[in-house]
Amino acid sequence: METFATSPIPAHVPLAMVGDFSLFSSPGMQPTPNGDPQAAAAVVHEGPRIFYSPVNTRDGRGTWVITRAQDQRRVLQDPETFSSHRSIFASALGESWPMIPLELDPPDHGKFRSLLNPLLSPKRVMALESAVRERAVFLIDRIAAAGTSCHVMEDFAFPFAVNIFLRFLGLPDDRLDEFVTWANELLHGDNVQRPAAARTIIAFIDELAAERRKRPVDDFMSFLVQSKIDDRPLTDTEIRGTGVLLFVAGLDTVAAAIGFDLNYLARHPQDQEMLRGEPSRIVLAAEELLRAYPTVQMIRVATKDIDFEGAPIRKGDYVSCATMIANRDPLEFPHPEKIDLTREDNRHTAFAYGPHRCLGSHLARREIVVGLEEWLKRIPPFRIKEGTSPVTFGGHVFGIENLILDWS
Amino acid sequence: MKIIVHNDKCQGHARCWAMAPHIFDLDDEGYIKPGDIEVAEADEKLAWKGAKSCPERALEIEK
Ligand code: HEM
Numbered sequence: 001m002e003t004f005a006t007s008p009i010p011a012h013v014p015l016a017m018v019g020d021f022s023l024f025s026s027p028g029m030q031p032t033p034n035g036d037p038q039a040a041a042a043v044v045h046e047g048p049r050i051f052y053s054p055v056n057t058r059d060g061r062g063t064w065v066i067t068r069a070q071d072q073r074r075v076l077q078d079p080e081t082f083s084s085h086r087s088i089f090a091s092a093l094g095e096s097w098p099m100i101p102l103e104l105d106p107p108d109h110g111k112f113r114s115l116l117n118p119l120l121s122p123k124r125v126m127a128l129e130s131a132v133r134e135r136a137v138f139l140i141d142r143i144a145a146a147g148t149s150c151h152v153m154e155d156f157a158f159p160f161a162v163n164i165f166l167r168f169l170g171l172p173d174d175r176l177d178e179f180v181t182w183a184n185e186l187l188h189g190d191n192v193q194r195p196a197a198a199r200t201i202i203a204f205i206d207e208l209a210a211e212r213r214k215r216p217v218d219d220f221m222s223f224l225v226q227s228k229i230d231d232r233p234l235t236d237t238e239i240r241g242t243g244v245l246l247f248v249a250g251l252d253t254v255a256a257a258i259g260f261d262l263n264y265l266a267r268h269p270q271d272q273e274m275l276r277g278e279p280s281r282i283v284l285a286a287e288e289l290l291r292a293y294p295t296v297q298m299i300r301v302a303t304k305d306i307d308f309e310g311a312p313i314r315k316g317d318y319v320s321c322a323t324m325i326a327n328r329d330p331l332e333f334p335h336p337e338k339i340d341l342t343r344e345d346n347r348h349t350a351f352a353y354g355p356h357r358c359l360g361s362h363l364a365r366r367e368i369v370v371g372l373e374e375w376l377k378r379i380p381p382f383r384i385k386e387g388t389s390p391v392t393f394g395g396h397v398f399g400i401e402n403l404i405l406d407w408s
Numbered sequence: 409m410k411i412i413v414h415n416d417k418c419q420g421h422a423r424c425w426a427m428a429p430h431i432f433d434l435d436d437e438g439y440i441k442p443g444d445i446e447v448a449e450a451d452e453k454l455a456w457k458g459a460k461s462c463p464e465r466a467l468e469i470e471k
């Protein structure tokens with residue numbers, strides 16, 4: 001599926017510190033029927049706390065890999081040394097504008113966060129809850145009425161996440177299928193589909209911004225075009241960078257989380273039973289599922305030479321903080337391989353540590369909890385449909401496809 | 409019991425608030441309000457759990 005350029009190992013990296021693990025190519029990371037890529041990534045805990053992985057980004061670059069949660073906190077809480085300025089999205093198109101706030105560093109980062117935080121604060125999300133629940137109920141009722149099996153990603157997880165995003169943007173539902181296709185091609189398409197989808201999304205965001213400038217309504221884009229930073233309106237590039245990020249950040253991640261969660265529950269009837277019997281346990285269970293099945297690998301760029309736990313990190317090196325690796329760190333979580341839906345004291349990093357803590361984390365949590373609550377309420381005990389195998393994959397954002405559940 | 413709030417470390421995860429909204433008050437952006445928190449005896453267990461739930465280690469418990 002992917003083609004990798006073979007990148008030479010930089011001269012400053014001691015050969016003894018080179019590891020052969022990669023979130024893109026190691027066992028379990030390629031599309032795998034009935035796979036468990038998060039568990040597969042945990043093999044790094046048999047090795048050192050930091051090593052160099054020669055091919056560990058989508059475009060085939062090497063990164064340092066930080067394995068311990070405590071060390072990841074150090075990296076992610078120190079944006080002065082470990083910068084987020086990478087223009088990953090734009091550089092794939094030969095451009096160099098940042099996604100905002102993801103690819104900005106403090107102090108600029110904080111200005112945009114202060115602007116956006118109130119829109120997705122815990123209190124604001126409480127107000128969105130009834131719309132989220134209404135969507136979940138609509139989709140699941142439709143699934144239940146249609147038969148005794150379904151394609152979870154296509155019939156539930158994606159339309160659910162995309163729909164809530166459309167509402168947040170203030171757009172009607174009639175473009176839902178189009179959006180799902182763009183998001184899918186952007187994140188999982190081939191080398192032709194990906195840039196094409198990126199351009200389509202950019203054009204869409206630019207057009208929407210222009211429209212809302214002319215005729216503002218009560219929605220997110222109108223808010224953005226009327227907002228000010230440092231007493232000046234946002235530039236077109238800033239509006240685009242923010243709009244595009246919200247598009248890519250909140251769709252696939254939520255859908256994948258729901259997919260991994262239902263995949264787990266389909267294979268663990270006793271846990272299903274427990275949550276069905278006591279739905280109030282779902283809030284805590286969702287945290288454990290976020291710990292066990294997080295999906296994002298964060299990348300930072302060193303802004304200066306630094307020796308980190310014996311590793312000679314040099315200015316410009318990429319440093320990977322993979323959430324699935326930190327979340328299975330035995331020094332942080334007793335028996336990390338054990339998925340215990342009643343686990344307390346669960347300070348996982350599914351939504352990152354540090355200033356880039358997921359802006360959508362409160363909404364995402366609500367979507368996951370409400371999705372599971374309504375699913376378990378409306379769908380009888382379910383399992384993986386006989387003769388089918390969900391396909392999991394690793395990479396920059398982990399995912400699951402072909403998840404077909406059956407309750408006949 | 410007192411909880412020392414390190415505002416510079418707070419990143420707005422709101423895990424403390426999710427545990428005990430009446431003890432951990434957040435501002436409109438969702439970050440914890442400044443000032444150490446004096447905890448009533450009846451609230452100690454909950455406050456302890458809330459402080460322990462902070463992923464950034466921004467809440468320090470002082471006995
Ligand atoms: C389960 C679902 C989700 C997961 C696992 C997740 C995970 C993450 C992670 C790990 C980061 C940090 C990335 C980095 O620092 O490099 C992040 C940032 C971000 N997420 Fe999420 N996310 C989810 C859902 C959402 C949703 C629903 C939205 C939007 C409504 C959203 C919007 C954002 C934004 C805007 C950022 C950038 C924040 C910043 O740089 O300050 N995310 N997310």
Ligand code: SF4
Nearest residue numbers: 418419421422424462
């Ligand atoms: S849990 Fe920690 S980071 Fe989150 S709001 Fe409370 S103090 Fe802040």
